[in-house]
Ligand code: HEM
Ligand SMILES: [Cu+2]
C-alpha cells in the first residue's frame with residue numbers, strides 16, 4: 050500500500066471525529082481512534098495497573114516483614130504473587146510501552162495517525178476486560194490463580210484451585226490485544242514514514258518498537274497455544290502435560306519459555322529505545338553508534354529465540370542441551386554490552402545536564418547493567434543450579450524490569466510530558482520522585498541478591514530465621530518505593546492542570562519531528578507529511 | 583553541595599550504620615555457600631570468578647560514566663564534542679567481551695560435565711516429592727520412609743508470640759527441620775533418583791550444589807560425594823502449592839561405619855514395625871487410645887489440608903467436619919480414601935501403619951461433633967484394604 054492510499058483510508062476512519070470537533074465526555078474516550086487519545090488511555094491504564102499490582106506487593110512484603118505467618122494464608126499469598134506478576138508484566142509494563150508507541154511513533158515518523166485506527170481502539174478497550182476477569186477471580190469461591198505467573202503444569206491443571214479457566218481467558222484477551230497493537234505498529238512504521246525517512250534514518254526509538262512488535266507477533270500466539278493446551282488438559286481430558294496420559298510436564302515449560310524469554314526482551318527493547326533518545330538529548334551530543342545500536346537490537350531479538358531453556362536448567366536436560374543454552378545465553382551479553390558502551394560513549398565528552406528524564410536514564414543504565422551482570426551469572430549453568438528459583442533470580446529480574454523497564458518508562462514520561470500536556474512538570478517534585486525511588490528501590494532489591502545466595506527460595510510465605518534481617522530491610526525498602534510512586538501521580542496531575550507553558554521544544558538538546566509541532570501536540574499532527582532529508 | 587543533598591547523605595549514612603550495627607547480623611550469610619563436595623566448591627569458585635569479572639567490568643563502565651557526569655557537565659562549561667561513531671572502538675568492545683565470556687565458559691563447561699556424570703555410584707536413593715513432604719527409598723535395602731516438616735504449627739502460626747515480640751517463640755532451625763533425616767554415608771558417591779507423585783517439586787541441598795526438579799512421571803538424576811559428616815539443610819525449590827515453603831530437606835551425613843550401624847538399626851526397626859503391625863491385628867484399642875493416636879496422626883499428616891478444626895479450606899480441601907464420608911458413608915469407603923487417595927487427596931497407605939489409619943478414621947468419625955460412635959481397629963483396616 051502506498052502512503053497516499055493509507056492516508057486516504059485514515060481520513061475515512063476519522064470521518065466521524067474529523068479535525069477539531071472531537072466528541073466530549075466518556076464517548077470521546079470510548080470511540081476514539083486518535084493515536085494520542087489511545088496513547089493516553091494506555092498510559093493511564095498501565096499506571097492504574099502498576100498501583101494495583103503494587104498494592105499486592107505491599108501485602109506480600111508486609112507478610113515477609115518477619116518470620117511467621119502474620120497476615121495472609123499461604124494459599125492467598127500464592128494468589129498475590131501470581132497476580133502481582135501477571136499484572137506487572139501484562140498490565141503495567143507492556144501497555145505502558147504500547148502507550149508510548151501510540152503517542153510517539155506517528156509523531157516521530159511524521160504520520161498523521163496509526164495506520165489502523167479502529168483496530169487501535171479495539172486493542173485498547175479489550176484490555177480492561179481482560180484484567181477485570183483476572184481480578185474478579187479474587188472474589189470467587191476458587192480464589193485467584195495461585196500457580197505463579199509462569200503457571201507450570203500440573204500445578205495449574207490437575208492441581209489448580211479452579212481459577213484456570215478465568216486465567217486462560219484473561220490471558221487470551223491480553224494476547225489478542227498485544228498482537229493487534231503490534232500489527233498496528235509494524236504497518237504504521239512500514240507505510241507511514243514521512244518522505245525521505247529511510248529505515249536507517251528512523252529514530253532508534255522507532256527501531257526498537259519495530260523490532261519489539263515483530264517479537265510480539267511471533268510469540269504471543271505461542272502463549273495463546275500453551276494456555277489453550279492448559280485449558281483442555283484441565284477441563285477437556287487431554288493430557289499434553291500429564292505423564293499418566295503420555296504427556297510431559299516439562300514440555301509445558303519449553304513452550305512457555307519459548308514465549309517467555311522473547312517476552313522479557315519485549316519488555317526491555319522499547320526501554321532501550323527510550324533511553325537512547327534521552328541520553329543524547331541531555332548530553333547534547335548525537336547517539337554514539339546509531340547503526341551498531343540497530344544491529345545490536347536486532348541480534349538480541351534473534352538470539353532471544355534460542356535461549357529459552359536457560360530457565361529450565363534444573364528440569365533434567367541432557368548435557369548437550371545445557372551447554373547449548375548456556376553458550377547462547379552468554380552470547381546475548383555481547384550485543385547488550387555494546388548498547389551499554391554506546392550509551393556511555395554518548396555521555397563521554399558531552400555537555401550534560403541532569404533533569405529528571407536524564408536522572409532516570411542514567412539510573413537505568415547503571416541498574417539495568419547490574420541486572421545484566423546477575424543475568425550473566427545465571428547463564429552459567431553449574432551456578433544456576435544454586436541460584437535458580439531463589440531470591441537471587443528475584444533480584445535479577447527486578448533489576449532489569451523495575452530499574453530497567455519501569456525507570457525507562459518514567460524517564461520517557463518526564464521527557465514527553467511537556468509535549469503531551471503543554472506544561473512543564475515540576476522539576477523539584479520530579480527530583481523527589483527520582484531520589485526517593487532510587488534509594489528505596491536499591492534497599493528493596495539489592496539485599497535480595499544476598500538472600501538468594503544464602504539460600505532463600507522464592508515464592509515462600511515464611512522463611513528460616515537466618516533470612517530475617519534482610520527481609521526486614523527489603524520490606525522497608527518496598528514500602529518506601531511504593532509510597533514514592535504516588536509522587537509521580539502528583540507530578541502528572543499537577544502538570545495536566547497547569548504550570549509553566551511548555552515551548553514546542555523544551556529541551557535544547559532534543560532532536561526529532563515530535564519537537565517541530567506545538568506543545569501540547571495538536572489533536573491532529575502531520576496531516577501533510579513533513580519532508581525529511 | 584546544597585543543603586538538600588547533605589540531608590540526603592546524612593539519612594543514607596544513618597540507614598547504613600543502623601543496618602550494619604544490628605546485633606543479629608553476626609550469623610547472616612552474604613555469599614553462596616562453599617558446600618562440602620568437590621563439585622560444590624567448583625561451583626563456588628565459578629560463582630566468585632563471575633562475580634569478580636562483573637565487578638571489574640562494572641568499575642570500568644560505571645567509572646567512565648561517573649567521570650563524564652562529573653567532568654563533562656554543562657554547568658562546568660563543558661562543550662559537547664561531536665564524534666558519534668568509530669568502527670574500531672565498536673569492534674574492540676565486541677571482541678573483548680567475547681574473550682571474557684570464553685574465559686568463563688571454559689571452567690563452566692568442565693564443572694557442568696562433572697556434575698552430569700552420574701556413573702559409578704555406590705549408594706542409590708530414590709527421592710520422591712509429594713505435596714508437601716519427601717519420601718526416601720534406599721535401593722537394595724528395603725528401607726523407605728517419609729520426611730515431614732517437624733516445626734510445630736504453633737510456631738509458624740505465631741501462637742506463642744511473634745518473632746519480634748518474642749524471638750524465643752521460634753527455635754533455631756525453624757522451618758528447616760524434619761521428623762526423619764535422610765541419612766547418607768560420607769565419601770561415597772550417592773546417586774539420587776528424583777521424581778514426584780503429584781506436581782513439580784525441586785530437591786535442593788545448597789551444601790551439595792544439587793538442585794533437581796522432581797517431575798511427575800519422569801526421573802531425574804543427581805549425585806554427591808560429601809567429605810564431611812554433618813547435618814545439611816535445604817528446601818523445596820519449585821512452587822508446588824500452598825505449603826511449598828514448608829517442605830524442608832535435612833540430610834545427615836554419617837561416616838561409613840556409622841552409616842552401616844544406622845542401616846542395621848533401620849532393618850531392625852523395619853522388622854519390629856512389621857511385628858507390631860501383625861500384633862496390632864489381634865489387639866483391640868480403647869476409644870481413648872484410638873482418639874489420642876488419631877489426633878496426633880491427624881495433626882501431623884492431615885491438618886495441612888483439612889485444618890486442625892476439620893473445616894478444611896473449601897473449595898480445594900473439603901471439610902471433614904460433618905462430611906458425608908466421615909459421618910454417613912461406610913467405614914470401608916472412609917478407609918479406602920485415606921489409604922488410596924482420590925484426586926488431589928494423596929494416598930496414605932504406604933506412609934501410615936494399620937493402627938494409625940484405624941485411629942485416624944476413628945478420630946475423624948468422632949471429632950468435631952461428628953459423633954458417629956464408630957470404632958475402627960487395625961484388623962478392620964486390613965480387611966477393608968482387602969490384603
Ligand atoms: C544480559 C542479559 C540477560 C541474561 C544473560 C539473562 C539471563 C537470565 C537467566 C539465565 C534467567 C533464569 C534464572 C533462573 O530461573 O534460574 C533469567 C530469569 C529472568 N530474567 Fe533474565 N537475563 C537477561 C536479561 C533480562 C532482561 C532484559 C529481562 C527483562 C526485562 C529479564 C527478565 C527476566 C525474568 C522476568 C526472569 C525470571 C522469570 C521467572 O522465573 O519468573 N532478563 N534471566
Ligand atoms: Cu530468559
Ligand SMILES: [Cu+2]
Pocket residue numbers: 782783784818819820821822823825826827829
Ligand atoms: Cu515446593
